[in-house]
Amino acid sequence: MINFNKPPYIGKELDYIKQVVENNQQLCGDGPFSIKCNMWFEKRFNTPKSLLTTSCTHALEMAAILVDINPGDEVIAPSYTFVSTVNSFVMRGAKIVFVDIRPDTMNIDENLIEAAITKKTKAIIPVHYAGVSCDMDRIKEIAKKYSLYVIEDAAHGVMSTYKGKPLGTIGDLGCYSFHETKNYSMGEGGAILIQNIKFLERAEIIREKGTNRSQFFRGYVDKYTWVDIGSSYIPSEINAAYLYAQLEEASKINNDRLNIWNTYYKRLRDLALEGFIELPYIPEECKHNAHMFYIKCKNIEERSKLIKYLSYHGIMAVFHYVPLHSSRAGLKYGRFHGDDTYTTEESEKLLRLPMYFGLEEKKVNQIIKNVIEFYRGGENY
Ligand SMILES: *Cc1c(COP(=O)(O)O)cnc(C)c1O
Numbered sequence: 001m002i003n004f005n006k007p008p009y010i011g012k013e014l015d016y017i018k019q020v021v022e023n024n025q026q027l028c029g030d031g032p033f034s035i036k037c038n039m040w041f042e043k044r045f046n047t048p049k050s051l052l053t054t055s056c057t058h059a060l061e062m063a064a065i066l067v068d069i070n071p072g073d074e075v076i077a078p079s080y081t082f083v084s085t086v087n088s089f090v091m092r093g094a095k096i097v098f099v100d101i102r103p104d105t106m107n108i109d110e111n112l113i114e115a116a117i118t119k120k121t122k123a124i125i126p127v128h129y130a131g132v133s134c135d136m137d138r139i140k141e142i143a144k145k146y147s148l149y150v151i152e153d154a155a156h157g158v159m160s161t162y163k164g165k166p167l168g169t170i171g172d173l174g175c176y177s178f179h180e181t182k183n184y185s186m187g188e189g190g191a192i193l194i195q196n197i198k199f200l201e202r203a204e205i206i207r208e209k210g211t212n213r214s215q216f217f218r219g220y221v222d223k224y225t226w227v228d229i230g231s232s233y234i235p236s237e238i239n240a241a242y243l244y245a246q247l248e249e250a251s252k253i254n255n256d257r258l259n260i261w262n263t264y265y266k267r268l269r270d271l272a273l274e275g276f277i278e279l280p281y282i283p284e285e286c287k288h289n290a291h292m293f294y295i296k297c298k299n300i301e302e303r304s305k306l307i308k309y310l311s312y313h314g315i316m317a318v319f320h321y322v323p324l325h326s327s328r329a330g331l332k333y334g335r336f337h338g339d340d341t342y343t344t345e346e347s348e349k350l351l352r353l354p355m356y357f358g359l360e361e362k363k364v365n366q367i368i369k370n371v372i373e374f375y376r377g378g379e380n381y
Helices: 015-024 033-045 056-066 083-090 136-145 198-207 212-219 237-248 250-274 300-312 328-332 344-345 361-376
Strands: 049-053 074-078 095-099 121-124 149-153 172-179 190-195 293-296 334-336 352-353
Touching: 033 049, 033 190, 033 237, 049 056, 049 198, 049 344, 056 083, 056 149, 056 172, 056 190, 056 198, 074 083, 083 095, 083 328, 095 328, 121 136, 136 149, 198 212, 212 334, 237 250, 250 293, 250 361, 300 352, 300 361, 334 344
Parallel strands: 074 095, 074 121, 095 334, 121 149, 149 172
Antiparallel strands: 049 190, 172 190, 293 352
């Protein structure tokens, strides 16, 4: 059986967790390993502030509080994404304005954003699908023109870049996920990256249950008290220790994934050239992190058949997001601006092949062989 995903494990995680338990005597958050993780992001990605969170969902919730979303405000997002991208804003009373995606990258179509802006629009939420960047120059230009915030959902995008800039560090705020299905993991976890420094102080407060505890520890205030709304967004040291082991080997993990991705791409190219399938497109200004390898089938029926065929051969391949705008909550909390030309149709064609750190070449070859056989009719089942 070839799993679709395996949580990343590099080898030093248990050592570091042991250190937390035996030496550091701090199990709650913001201990030595949490600090190391945050410094790693700040240095490597050259951003003013990284704060680990309990999830990317929670990083997005923090972002919604920071940009001061109030009932009736609108935010612009793609419909082809995970629920948390928009739920975090809906929880603060926002209405979601969905716009169509580009069929080539499955990212929000930057040329459709401007027409969706109203007097109530407060933010744009680009999602870097599969770790391939949205057109951030265009999105930032629009945001500047209308004084909107840009909050990157970079859950897929750790170690990817756009014109050399790490994803998550281009907008006002960037959100990462370290869920076990993402490239770097701590089981459940995330981070918020703060580029717009006006949010620095309030971010710490919101993350500390609405208290000024961080300022108190730094000696800036002599009393630690309730100053704002907030919640418990700080992950445990144990989780941070697991993540730090992977950050130390981030390049190794990234290269391993890219090798698998490139093997898929090269060996499935003939099928694409002959029109059987479509392969992912990577714009020239984007360096991706092989978060995902997907192909596109002709339609949903062919995709269902291929999933069954691969499953019969012991391979787990899965489809991805069902567009949010047509879901029960999506109808209630959002509206689609313009036409759904690509969101629904392209999402029904997309199939993700197994992709994880350590996926053996032998298995990749078997997967490729089975996909080719499905299309060329090499074998019946
Ligand atoms: C995984 C994911 C999230 C949520 O991440 P969690 O850490 O599980 O909360 C948000 N947005 C996108 C695009 C994701 O893929």
